[in-house]
Amino acid sequence: MRKLINHAKSLQGKLTIPGDKSISHRSVMFGSIAEGETRITGFLRADDCLNTIKVMRQLGIQIHDNGDEIIVEGRGMNGLRPSKEILDVGNSGTTIRLLSGLLAGQSFTSVIAGDNSLNKRPMQRVIAPLEQMGAKISGDKDSEFPPLTIEPINELHAIEYEMPVASAQVKSAIILAGLQAEGETVVIEKEQSRNHTEEMLQQFGGSLQIDDKVIRIKGGQTLRGQRIEVPGDISSAAFFLAAGLIVPNSEILLENVGMNETRSGIIDVIKAMGGDITIDMRENRISADITVRTSQLKATTIGGSIIPRLIDELPVIALLATQAEGITVIKDAEELKVKETNRIQAVASQLNHMQANIIETEDGLIVHGGTPLAGATVDSFGDHRIGMMLQVAALLVKEDVFLKEAECVNISYPTFFDEVLNLTGTAG
Ligand SMILES: O=C(O)C1=C[C@@H](OP(=O)(O)O)[C@@H](O)[C@H](O)C1
Numbered sequence: 405m406r407k408l409i410n411h412a413k414s415l416q417g418k419l420t421i422p423g424d425k426s427i428s429h430r431s432v433m434f435g436s437i438a439e440g441e442t443r444i445t446g447f448l449r450a451d452d453c454l455n456t457i458k459v460m461r462q463l464g465i466q467i468h469d470n471g472d473e474i475i476v477e478g479r480g481m482n483g484l485r486p487s488k489e490i491l492d493v494g495n496s497g498t499t500i501r502l503l504s505g506l507l508a509g510q511s512f513t514s515v516i517a518g519d520n521s522l523n524k525r526p527m528q529r530v531i532a533p534l535e536q537m538g539a540k541i542s543g544d545k546d547s548e549f550p551p552l553t554i555e556p557i558n559e560l561h562a563i564e565y566e567m568p569v570a571s572a573q574v575k576s577a578i579i580l581a582g583l584q585a586e587g588e589t590v591v592i593e594k595e596q597s598r599n600h601t602e603e604m605l606q607q608f609g610g611s612l613q614i615d616d617k618v619i620r621i622k623g624g625q626t627l628r629g630q631r632i633e634v635p636g637d638i639s640s641a642a643f644f645l646a647a648g649l650i651v652p653n654s655e656i657l658l659e660n661v662g663m664n665e666t667r668s669g670i671i672d673v674i675k676a677m678g679g680d681i682t683i684d685m686r687e688n689r690i691s692a693d694i695t696v697r698t699s700q701l702k703a704t705t706i707g708g709s710i711i712p713r714l715i716d717e718l719p720v721i722a723l724l725a726t727q728a729e730g731i732t733v734i735k736d737a738e739e740l741k742v743k744e745t746n747r748i749q750a751v752a753s754q755l756n757h758m759q760a761n762i763i764e765t766e767d768g769l770i771v772h773g774g775t776p777l778a779g780a781t782v783d784s785f786g787d788h789r790i791g792m793m794l795q796v797a798a799l800l801v802k803e804d805v806f807l808k809e810a811e812c813v814n815i816s817y818p819t820f821f822d823e824v825l826n827l828t829g830t831a832g
Pocket residue numbers: 425426427498570571572573574576598715716739
């Protein structure tokens with residue numbers, strides 16, 4: 405769907421940020437392999453997480469949605485049942501990679517597939533460690549891509565694995581397989597990535613040892629159903645943090661933003677760029693209410709260990725940099741090339757269509773600041789983060805901006821365009 409997207413003279417008001425996508429996926433997966441009932445509030449009802457519910461149901465887990473809560477009837481570590489149908493996870497990289505770890509040690513065959521975008525994303529990164537653990541997994545084109553076929557085995561064994569990429573999805577797949585393995589599995593991270601799997605495992609009564617970038621997990625643990633409260637997703641909040649900073653005469657309050665340290669790199673960047681941001685931590689200590697106001701931003705350099713802490717926010721951070729004073733350099737971010745699209749290429753090509761001045765590099769972007777943006781027809785290429793970033797860019801532009809495949813926002817933020825309208829005061 406090609407959509408005429410909005411311009412804004414100013415943004416005012418408040419919005420509540422919907423549930424964290426990473427935590428929502430994990431809450432349903434852990435709930436499924438725990439014993440007893442798990443009740444989840446704040447679950448993100450967006451396409452990616454709904455696909456996780458769908459495939460866990462296919463694997464024999466009863467999951468109900470009563471409007472307030474998602475209720476998962478856990479069946480324990482050996483309670484999953486074979487699915488007659490292919491497990492279609494749609495666009496969700498998190499689902500296919502975590503599910504591979506979960507299914508690697510089972511005594512039945514599974515086939516996991518996805519949409520055209522997912523079927524181009526690399527899977528060797530999970531297949532290699534899982535095969536070392538004794539799993540039998542094959543994919544398309546020398547096992548680089550989905551669909552993945554996972555065959556039955558008797559038992560997984562523990563390994564020590566030094567990760568070649570900084571990836572929470574790979575780490576999580578190994579931890580989920582490690583739970584089913586004989587012995588103690590050791591994962592050594594390249595850089596610290598989001599730690600939701602480690603936190604949730606402990607919340608479900610499991611244990612692991614974490615020493616800096618080294619994680620140790622023993623097989624054969626029993627998990628117990630829990631009450632899980634999912635905080636708002638900082639990766640969704642990022643679009644409104646950016647919008648509030650660059651649209652003139654704006655002040656917006658974002659409620660319930662998850663503040664996990666392994667995810668909050670964008671806050672550090674906004675501060676380094678001189679953005680006007682106020683953070684009020686909530687009593688639960690896991691989320692905050694954040695106010696942003698229009699700011700004159702300055703350029704910064706982003707690279708190294710902060711990258712995994714803001715990987716999904718880099719497209720909208722690049723947009724911020726187009727409006728800052730000076731040249732912003734984003735480096736060490738080659739992982740952007742293997743997301744829903746090649747995000748290095750997508751960000752540079754589409755913002756440059758709008759008259760930005762961005763140079764693609766091997767591992768990031770060089771963004772020349774202070775460029776007024778102009779009307780154009782731009783393409784999300786079906787990538788939700790690119791689509792939402794382009795809508796924020798369009799807020800600055802008086803001429804018409806048309807966005808191709810605008811419906812992709814449903815992947816992580818179905819109410820995104822409605823929230824934009826609410827803040828511009830033109831809703832309803
Ligand atoms: O574990 C997760 O929930 C995620 C990890 C990241 O991917 P990688 O593990 O590929 O870096 C991130 O980009 C993705 O949106 C969600």
